[in-house]
Amino acid sequence: MVYDYFDKYTFLCDMYDEETDDTAELVLNFFPFDNSVQAINPAKGKNLLRRVQLPSLTLQMLQIGNIVNVFSKLLLITDCAPATRRTLFNQVESTFAMIKPIHPSAHGKIITYIMKKGFRIVRMKNGKISKDFAMELYKDIGGSNMLPIIIDYVTSGEVIGLELVGPKAVSKFRSCLGATDPQDAAPGTLRQLYGENKLKNVAHGCNNLQDAATALDMFFGLENGIPRVPFRATLKDCTCCIIKPHVLNDGNVGAILEQIATSGKFYISAMAMFSVKISNAEEFYEVYKGVLPEYEAMAIQLAEGKCIALELKATDPSINLVCEFRKLCGPRDPELCRQLYPESIRAQYGKTIVQNAVHCTDLPEDGENEVEYFFKLLAND
Missing domain, CATH: 2.30.29.170 (PH-domain like)
Known part of the structure; x- marks a missing residue:
């Protein structure tokens, strides 16, 4: 233009x-x-x-x-x-999308697909839904013999809920999903690419704006100040990873999630999207005040858009979780990473020493505290 x-x-x-x-x-x-x-x-x-x-x-x-x-x-x-x-913003809408209980290795690919289709992800977290919630999602097939099977499946494991924003988001996401049966889905749709069968068909999408508004409130809303779908963080035996705002703008969230999930060493036990105030960012990074010259810029960068907090655990409890995950991330400076550790997260998705893709816990004793800062303190702010 x-x-x-x-x-x-x-x-x-x-x-x-x-x-x-x-x-x-x-x-x-x-x-x-x-x-x-x-x-x-x-x-x-x-x-x-x-x-x-x-x-x-x-x-x-x-x-x-x-x-x-x-x-x-x-x-x-x-x-x-x-x-x-x-x-x-002509015809811009919000819709609710839910990635069903599937292997975590596919999460990143699906999120990358969604972002490449032009959707903005404005809310996101993993969780387990109740049967009442599932019944509301699938109320349109109330008379189907499949309903009890579907309800059991979507409540059997972890799901990821997303609020997607874009022009005609409701109908567009339904189109991106494809037909219920992956065998009937059009080439290039989510279900054709990643679905197994009519039950395990990757994701759920809403039929209209009212259903989307109801589902968004049920998944992301509060009841008496408590999340209706609780955060999954255990706050034990974990390390913290924060995917920084510039990564969302660049559309690289899915790629980072995929790299973590396919590393073989870690799994994501909790994830959620947060908006961080500058005062909170400064408090979170306070250990670097007077130590790193980039302290103020780091706090501003974390607060200038939405970020995604992850609680990570080790597949092998005997490894030093914090140290091993820091190796996957690479040194703070992406330029140094590109020279020495080109496959690291920061080498691939970092831009500068401030916009370096992710924050990761420095010391083993700080992992639980950093996860708690997001999933307990900020979650209730």
Whole structure:
């Protein structure tokens, strides 16, 4: 698409100011012609930032609910102008998708497939669903002889729930799934690629917006302040991995999950997507304060978008879990990784010493504490 110099997209944002302990409402204008931005404080009627190029900010990052980094200021996008909505978010919907109990080695491939189809994943976690939840998901086949078998299967093991956002997301994801029987599914659909049979057919998708809204609330919602589908973290004999926000923007989440699952040494016992406040990011990284010159940049990077926290366990309890997983990740500097450990996670998906794909626990005694920080402290925040 060819843009004019004066073409712009307008967003409403909240910016938290730590000095005043207050939130300011801003207008952010994005000019796609030269990838430049302008920030205005409408309450004071003045420019906070004159139009200036910001190569790190892309149009794909400007989504309602996202946090963007504008010259080290974190802005939460809360809304957009009507003209921007008509252009960028026409017919955008949310739907619920559930990866059924399948071998973890396929999880990464399926998530990569979903992201390549243009869906944004805005919520994600693994869990086990109740029979009541399963009955709600499959209420449309209430008279089928298959229903008890399906209910038993989807409640028999771990599932991964996803909130997917995109144009006509409900019907589009149904199309991506393919026919119920993988043998009848169109080539290139999820069920044709990864399904075994009509029962073990990879994933579930919703039929309409109302069903999607109900399923999203049942899977990600709270009841009396407690998640309806509990987090899977055990907080024991584990290490922590945080997949950083830039990895989600780059579409590499599935590849990293696949590399972990097929390593033969580790398995993911818990995963969930989080939005991290800058104060929480600073607290989480506090051990590096005054030690690493990148401390502040690391905290900002972790808070500038959604991240995915993983609790990892060893397939062989006798190995040093923290040390072995650090080997899979590689050194902090991706450039060094590419020279010495080209197959490591950071070598393949890291960009800089700050945007280095993943955080992993440094010391064996810190694994449980770091997992607890996300799955206990932030989960209840």
